[in-house]
Amino acid sequence: xxxxxxxxxxxxxxxxxxxxxxxxxxxxxxxxxxxxxxxxxxxxxxxxxxxxxxxxxxxxxxxxxxxxxxxxxxxxxxxxxxxxxxxxxxxxxxxxxxxxxxxxxxxxxxxxxxxxxxxxxxxxxxxxxxxxxxxxxxxxxxxxxxxxxxxxxxxxxxxxxxxxxxxxxxxxxxxxxxxxxxxxxxxxxxxxxxxxxxxxxxxxxxxxxxxxxxxxxxxxxxxxxxxxxxxxxxxxxxxxxxxxxxxxxxxxxxxxxxxxxxxxxxxxxxxxxxxxxxxxxxxxxxxxxxxxxxxxxxxxxxxxxxxxxxxxxxxxxxxxxxxxxxxxxxxxxxxxxxxxxxxxxxxxxxxxxxxxxxxxxxxxxxx
Amino acid sequence: xxxxxxxxxxxxxxxxxxxxxxxxxxxxxxxxxxxxxxxxxxxxxxxxxxxxxxxxxxxxxxxxxxxxxxxxxxxxxxxxxxxxxxxxxxxxxxxxxxxxxxxxxxxxxxxxxxxxxxxxxxxxxxxxxxxxxxxxxxxxxxxxxxxxxxxxxxxxxxxxxxxxxxxxxxxxxxxxxxxxxxxxxxxxxxxxxxxxxxxxxxxxxxxxxxxxxxxxxxxxxxxxxxxxxxxxxxxxxxxxxxxxxxxxxxxxxxxxxxxxxxxxxxxxxxxxxxxxxxxxxxxxxxxxxxxxxxxxxxxxxxxxxxxxxxxxxxxxxxxxxxxxxxxxxxxxxxxxxxxxxxxxxxxxxxxxxxxxxxxxxxxxxxx
Numbered sequence: 241x242x243x244x245x246x247x248x249x250x251x252x253x254x255x256x257x258x259x260x261x262x263x264x265x266x267x268x269x270x271x272x273x274x275x276x277x278x279x280x281x282x283x284x285x286x287x288x289x290x291x292x293x294x295x296x297x298x299x300x301x302x303x304x305x306x307x308x309x310x311x312x313x314x315x316x317x318x319x320x321x322x323x324x325x326x327x328x329x330x331x332x333x334x335x336x337x338x339x340x341x342x343x344x345x346x347x348x349x350x351x352x353x354x355x356x357x358x359x360x361x362x363x364x365x366x367x368x369x370x371x372x373x374x375x376x377x378x379x380x381x382x383x384x385x386x387x388x389x390x391x392x393x394x395x396x397x398x399x400x401x402x403x404x405x406x407x408x409x410x411x412x413x414x415x416x417x418x419x420x421x422x423x424x425x426x427x428x429x430x431x432x433x434x435x436x437x438x439x440x441x442x443x444x445x446x447x448x449x450x451x452x453x454x455x456x457x458x459x460x461x462x463x464x465x466x467x468x469x470x471x472x473x474x475x476x477x478x479x480x481x482x483x484x485x486x487x488x489x490x491x492x493x494x495x496x497x498x499x500x501x502x503x504x505x506x507x508x509x510x511x512x513x514x515x516x517x518x519x520x521x522x523x524x525x526x527x528x529x530x531x532x533x534x535x536x537x538x539x540x541x542x543x544x545x546x547x548x549x550x551x552x553x554x555x556x557x558x559x560x561x562x563x564x565x566x567x568x569x570x571x572x573x574x575x576x577x578x579x580x581x582x583x584x585x586x587x588x589x590x591x592x593x594x595x596x597x598x599x600x601x602x603x604x605x606x607x
Numbered sequence: 608x609x610x611x612x613x614x615x616x617x618x619x620x621x622x623x624x625x626x627x628x629x630x631x632x633x634x635x636x637x638x639x640x641x642x643x644x645x646x647x648x649x650x651x652x653x654x655x656x657x658x659x660x661x662x663x664x665x666x667x668x669x670x671x672x673x674x675x676x677x678x679x680x681x682x683x684x685x686x687x688x689x690x691x692x693x694x695x696x697x698x699x700x701x702x703x704x705x706x707x708x709x710x711x712x713x714x715x716x717x718x719x720x721x722x723x724x725x726x727x728x729x730x731x732x733x734x735x736x737x738x739x740x741x742x743x744x745x746x747x748x749x750x751x752x753x754x755x756x757x758x759x760x761x762x763x764x765x766x767x768x769x770x771x772x773x774x775x776x777x778x779x780x781x782x783x784x785x786x787x788x789x790x791x792x793x794x795x796x797x798x799x800x801x802x803x804x805x806x807x808x809x810x811x812x813x814x815x816x817x818x819x820x821x822x823x824x825x826x827x828x829x830x831x832x833x834x835x836x837x838x839x840x841x842x843x844x845x846x847x848x849x850x851x852x853x854x855x856x857x858x859x860x861x862x863x864x865x866x867x868x869x870x871x872x873x874x875x876x877x878x879x880x881x882x883x884x885x886x887x888x889x890x891x892x893x894x895x896x897x898x899x900x901x902x903x904x905x906x907x908x909x910x911x912x913x914x915x916x917x918x919x920x921x922x923x924x925x926x927x928x929x930x931x932x933x934x935x936x937x938x939x940x941x942x943x944x945x946x947x948x949x950x951x952x953x954x955x956x957x958x959x960x961x962x963x964x965x966x967x968x969x970x971x972x973x974x
Contacts, residue, residue: 290795293800350749378719379717381717385717386791386794387751389756392759392760393791397784417764418764425651425656527840
């Protein structure tokens with residue numbers, strides 16, 4: 241349920257004009273992760289712990305992912321005017337990616353998703369180790385739950401062993417703790433919030449606010465800025481950026497899951513439709529549907545075994561009711577708002593350009 | 608799968624002779640937890656977060672539990688020769704109890720246990736909120752998973768906001784991180800370790816070593832000592848205590864689950880038998896069983912719907928094979944080893960007496 245279909249909206253080329261080399265940042269983040277996990281593998285071997293736990297986390301990270309939170313963290317550090325040694329910001333950024341691994345591994349258990357980033361989900365890998373049947377299924381989910389927990393613990397360990405200037409430590413750790421909590425509350429509402437109607441656009445946006453706007457955009461940016469000892473001005477700009485950019489990012493993700501990308505490079509994932517996720521796109525469709533269409537949507541959305549021809553019917557309804565188009569409009573207006581916030585924020589130009597590039601990357605179809 | 612049937616082996620009266628007032632310690636730990644969670648409830652209300660998450664954690668803690676790790680942490684602090692302001696040790700101790708809450712909430716999901724500490728398990732409470740059926744079951748488990756995650760995050764927050772003298776911080780946090788990892792690895796072996804035979808006593812003891820000896824005994828003691836800035840002598844004594852005390856504690860727990868307490872105050876829980884947990888008790892029974900008994904044990908142990916008359920048959924086999932008696936002997940020899948370690952450790956007398964009291968409390972049937 242966390243946004244993470246990522247690779248489909250990553251673009252190459254966009255970053256070329258930027259003074260912050262985001263590819264180099266990503267390489268540094270990945271190097272920190274690899275070094276940290278190599279240390280964990282060594283200590284596991286030394287203590288006779290099973291090697292599969294570290295391996296599962298490594299495989300998960302190696303399978304891809306946009307590293308969008310990590311990049312935002314380092315960009316946030318630059319935005320606060322820093323340009324010296326980025327080591328601490330990169331370590332905090334790497335910690336965010338371990339946190340994402342934790343959240344997605346647990347997410348996939350809760351949704352019983354078959355795959356993630358083009359590979360079998362961790363609980364499916366664990367299940368396969370145990371053989372067939374109901375017992376293997378239950379224990380496999382348990383094994384993945386533990387792997388996810390370990391990823392969270394390591395995220396915290398990496399954060400708390402990062403040298404941060406004493407006066408800034410409290411804010412960095414406080415922002416991190418706030419982010420963890422916000423994501424959990426957002427997920428909780430998502431999982432347990434069966435009370436609200438599926439056609440409630442506002443409720444669907446509220447979930448996005450919790451899960452994406454703050455956790456994916458605002459907090460990572462603020463964490464980087466806090467490492468750099470930034471003042472309130474930059475923090476406020478990031479809060480104002482978080483909402484429109486996070487919403488646009490999630491709305492694009494929702495569209496991708498149902499329609500794929502127009503050039504066919506990204507096939508529809510359909511997991512939202514199969515699990516009956518209450519997206520803004522679906523809420524708009526239900527609001528605009530006539531009785532017959534509404535009845536069809538109610539019948540089809542949430543079917544675990546939804547087939548392609550049924551998905552095509554859902555797509556057709558979301559097209560003819562204008563729900564898809566309205567979602568595109570919402571993305572555009574949010575993207576424009578991001579640009580207005582950036583226009584007024586007066587960030588250092590390298591960070592400003594990087595953020596504009598990331599905004600394109602997170603919200604547009606680009607190839 | 609973590610030890611936690613606790614109330615059955617708590618004794619009143621044992622602590623009377625001790626200079627460390629363990630009941631007062633427990634009250635202080637509970638007060639820290641209550642204050643911390645009251646703050647979380649206020650901030651949740653202020654931000655429009657659902658109140659049930661904090662409530663679930665509060666209810667879990669309010670339902671009881673021996674707070675054995677918390678007590679050991681504060682005793683460890685005393686053992687290092689401290690007698691002044693225990694505030695930091697008490698906060699670290701409280702953090703341990705949030706960690707235990709996390710571990711047990713997740714444990715109950717993995718085992719699908721119906722109850723914990725005499726109340727419905729958290730995932731069952733969540734499920735009940737959602738109604739009936741397979742969907743409610745899946746989402747209820749998801750809600751509890753998230754509540755557990757939040758408890759872990761709060762455990763870490765409480766730890767990391769505890770003022771610790773700068774020179775001691777690294778050791779305290781390092782021990783805590785090591786403990787988290789050890790518990791997860793132990794659980795992972797427990798969940799995924801289907802390769803080993805159910806009659807493998809050594810393998811069953813290895814699981815105890817991970818899950819109980821270090822996490823329940825050694826690390827909590829060492830954490831308290833580390834807060835007090837203790838040297839290696841005390842740390843070593845705690846390592847030597849951890850193994851026999853942890854093993855004795857777990858073996859008693861295993862006996863209680865199958866046989867209850869002799870005075871009937873604690874009824875058998877039977878959860879180990881129903882989930883087919885590979886305990887030392889069972890391994891001993893299988894080793895000593897004849898072909899027919901072995902076949903009956905294989906048939907009965909692991910039946911989710913095991914009935915009382917079937918449990919009685921298992922008990923009978925564990926009696927006549929001498930497995931129960933051998934387990935009692937193992938507890939006694941380990942208890943005696945604990946006393947020998949204490950005899951040689953030369954700890955301050957208040958801490959020494961408290962540890963002897965806790966050793967009784969954790970390993971004996973006492974009423």
